[in-house]
Amino acid sequence: MQFDFGKNWLDFSRKALTAAKVTQAQTDFEKLFQGMDLTGKTFLDIGFGQGLSLLIAKQKGSIVIGCDVNPKCQEALQQTASLFSTGTNEIPVIIGSILDKAVLQQLKINDNQQFDIVHSWGVLHHTGNMQYALQQAASLVKENGYLVISIYNRHWTSPIWRIIKWLYCHSPSLLQKGLIYLFYPIIWLAKYLVTGKNPNKMTRGMDFLYNVVDWVGGYPYEYASIEEIELLLNKQGLVMVKAIPSQVPTGCNEFVFNNTTL
Numbered sequence: 054m055q056f057d058f059g060k061n062w063l064d065f066s067r068k069a070l071t072a073a074k075v076t077q078a079q080t081d082f083e084k085l086f087q088g089m090d091l092t093g094k095t096f097l098d099i100g101f102g103q104g105l106s107l108l109i110a111k112q113k114g115s116i117v118i119g120c121d122v123n124p125k126c127q128e129a130l131q132q133t134a135s136l137f138s139t140g141t142n143e144i145p146v147i148i149g150s151i152l153d154k155a156v157l158q159q160l161k162i163n164d165n166q167q168f169d170i171v172h173s174w175g176v177l178h179h180t181g182n183m184q185y186a187l188q189q190a191a192s193l194v195k196e197n198g199y200l201v202i203s204i205y206n207r208h209w210t211s212p213i214w215r216i217i218k219w220l221y222c223h224s225p226s227l228l229q230k231g232l233i234y235l236f237y238p239i240i241w242l243a244k245y246l247v248t249g250k251n252p253n254k255m256t257r258g259m260d261f262l263y264n265v266v267d268w269v270g271g272y273p274y275e276y277a278s279i280e281e282i283e284l285l286l287n288k289q290g291l292v293m294v295k296a297i298p299s300q301v302p303t304g305c306n307e308f309v310f311n312n313t314t315l
């Protein structure tokens with residue numbers, strides 16, 4: 054059973070997303086893509102969620118396409134687009150799993166085989182088969198193209214979180230709400246103690262409450278250290294260009310890999 058990411062993103066886009074959050078998402082997107090010219094580049098966003106990265110990449114002149122397993126994300130994308138001057142009309146979207154061979158086939162046909170940039174932020178660890186999902190994503194990157202991903206960091210508490218997330222997804226909605234009430238202050242305090250910053254001040258245009266729901270419910274859940282991800286993608290012929298460690302121990306490490314011809 055998978056957490057309903059689409060419902061959470063749709064609620065976020067409708068109730069919490071503001072123009073200020075969009076500006077912040079643009080700034081953090083630029084930091085991650087620093088040094089890469091996106092103009093005219095083909096850009097695939099796997100697990101586009103609320104659609105912020107898809108819309109920002111389009112604003113930057115990329116030829117974008119999105120893929121997400123949850124159909125509600127298409128609605129969330131439309132909602133998010135209302136805060137952008139670029140519409141969603143010309144953004145092709147495939148609703149399906151990146152683990153599905155038929156989806157991969159569809160993506161390859163749409164873009165003449167491979168993409169200059171494959172982006173997948175906080176997604177591949179939620180598919181139920183992270184290793185295979187990483188291989189699928191890597192196989193979609195053109196020669197000299199980039200794979201830009203983020204993956205949950207491995208921490209001693211990770212197996213405990215996996216049990217909590219499983220419990221959330223297998224509980225009735227009343228108990229789910231109870232778990233959010235229970236964990237909201239715990240996560241707030243833990244984040245404050247680790248970072249020394251106000252946890253309500255999020256990055257990437259996110260919102261603390263919706264992120265807590267995403268974190269507590271986000272199952273399936275896998276994780277890996279920076280070294281484990283590097284090793285796995287090196288085997289796929291990709292070279293790590295950049296790794297940005299997560300701010301908190303159970304957060305997402307960000308990576309930029311190049312499909313080098315060397």
Ligand SMILES: C[S@@+](CC[C@H](N)C(=O)[O-])C[C@H]1O[C@@H](n2cnc3c(N)ncnc32)[C@H](O)[C@@H]1O
Binds near residue numbers: 106126176
């Ligand atoms: C935590 S959200 C990340 C959303 C967005 N990438 C971001 O950066 O905010 C994970 C997203 O991955 C999608 N997802 C999960 N499993 C997937 C799969 N097998 N194939 C494609 N998308 C998937 C979910 O529906 C959800 O929208």
